[in-house]
Amino acid sequence: MTADQRSQGGSSHQEEAKANGEAGSKRQLPVLVMTAIPMAGHVQPTIHVAQAMVQRGFEVIFITASEFREKVQDAGAEWVEAAKFMTEEDAAARNEIPVPVRVLFDLEKLFLPAIPVRTATVRTVLERIRERDPAREVIVVAESISAAVVGFKYGAPLPRGYDAFPKTIGLNVVPLVVSSDDTAPFGPGLPPDATESGRARNRLLNAGLLEGPFKVIVEKQKQIFTDMGCTRWPERALFDCWLESFDTLFQMCSPSLEYPRADLHPSIRYAGALPKKGISPNYVYPAWWSEIQSNTALPAGAPEKKFVIAVAQGTIATSYDEVIIPTIRALAQREDVIVIALLGVKGASLSADVEIPANTKVVDYMPYDAALEHADLFVSNGGYGSMTHGVINAVPMVVAGMTEDKTEVCARAEYAGLAINLKTQTPSSEEIAAAVQKVLANPKYKEKAVRLMKENQDLDCLAIIEREIMLYSQK
Incomplete structure (x- = not known):
């Protein structure tokens, strides 16, 4: 099957098995370990995917904060607790930061310090699965900004019982934040420009961002990954290594909703936006x-x-x-x-x-x-x-x-x-x-x-x- 065929959807795995004469094999489906950064805009679409996979017969273990426990369990998944994204003190401090530089606060104080904790939780869950069922196959499906699997990509110690880290699939539920010669740095909302002069501009701006405002963030991330036991460092720093660390990363929209990039990493593909989930039968509409x-x-x-x-x-x-x-x-x-x-x-x-x-x-x-x-x-x-x-x-x-x-x-x-x-x-x-x-x-x-x-x-x-x-x- 070609990459193009893989990107076009198609029949379910049950239909494929039947077509190949394998329907009677009844082999056990892999368990899916899923996680998302504990923010509603990131957790909710990931739970949508989790629920769909449960309905297709997969066992799903979902790692996220307690505020989403009920939603995870309603989706039919097993919930594993993770720390909240932001405390009330964090929120108060964040609100004091001017909007143009708030992303630096978010990265330094909220996103990066949480990566070792999320990595450790994923490791613990994988080890429990192996203890419970040594032969059970595992695939990790993680929302990309959680950065929960990046360390394993770059040499962090494997969970006990694994001689290789499980295959990983990423879900990117935000705009693509990878750097490209065809686009300006992520943040100011500049339009793409793939002309010769535009690409020169983009290279200059991307390099300037990493050597300027983001330099301290890049260095802090390197230190965090070193402390986690990583043995190598990606050539492309910061967001690039987050998104490019998956075996496959799905951008959760169609190509028309993103900027074209001639240098897009081959692991990144478009899956399209999630379909309508349907309205809960328990939802009570207003009188009007x-x-x-x-x-x-x-x-x-x-x-x-x-x-x-x-x-x-x-x-x-x-x-x-x-x-x-x-x-x-x-x-x-x-x-x-x-x-x-x-x-x-x-x-x-x-x-x-x-x-x-x-x-x-x-x-x-x-x-x-x-x-x-x-x-x-x-x-x-x-x-x-x-x-x-x-x-x-x-x-x-x-x-x-x-x-x-x-x-x-x-x-x-x-x-x-x-x-x-x-x-x-x-x-x-x-x-x-x-x-x-x-x-x-x-x-x-x-x-x-x-x-x-x-x-x-x-x-x-x-x-x-x-x-x-x-x-x-x-x-």
Whole structure:
């Protein structure tokens, strides 16, 4: 089977076994050890994959923080505890750091110190599996930014009972952070440029970043890996070695949502965005939900049919003053619009001094897909999960975010033709109103959203991941 065939999804391993006359063998599937950095935007898509693999017959052991224990167990996986990503003290200190340099704080104080702990937890889980069942095959499926398997790639001591580290599959649920001659450094949201002059610019900027602001981070990572017992060091430093340390790394989107790179590492492939997970039968819709359903049921062009605009703030940068409240105010006078404001947390509410217009519905928590199935446009602060939910629902977007990786997510949404990027953390109501009107009035945004949805559906993300697991099984 060629790499191209592997990247196109296909039938499940059960169907392949039947086709090869192996259906009667009933050999035991490998156990999957999965982990993700304990942040909602990283854990939730990884749990989505875990649940799908459980449904396909795999045993899954999932390592993450206690706040996600119930979700892991609901997915049918065994939960193993890991430390939280950030304490309240960490969060307070982080909020004091100016946004442009916050990534340095995140790396030095939060990401790097946690790598030895995550590595040790993976080692312990693998050793327990070997003690319990010495013959059981294991494959590690890890969210890339957890960096939990990188040390083993570079010579950290193997778990007891293993003469080689298990095969590893990475899931990258953020924009690609690998350096390239075709792209500027990750962070400022500069567009790709593969011209001769652009590649010269990119090489200069990438080298300058590692020799300048990131030099202390690179040196600290080297020391951490040395202390873990690593015997060699990757030629490509920092994020590159995180993503390139897997036998296969899946970028969880289609190629159109990323920048083209002629020098992309051969282990990195596109799997497509995760499909809709489905709404829990236990979810209780708000009392006004029938109004949304009735509006959707109206035929296109009906004079009483309204545009449905969903707006959400995400899971990390959660100040409602940044996107949600300005959007409510921007559209308050539009009688042809219904706004669904998704606060994102059960029990959350807007402050009492925020006036809620007649055309606005506010809900503390609602799955994105529930709202987006009825939406004509999605206003977001640019989280990667928000963007991919927009894609799988074929909903064009207006994005505004500058913290974490949001500058780069917003830039990619704009590059793909999915969104208008306001290029600010705090858009005004006037900016939002103008952008919303531009998207609604120009069919090219909806047409592009539909094409992106189909492109991602055709890849069949979960089938690709399952196929790769089976290709590595008992190699």
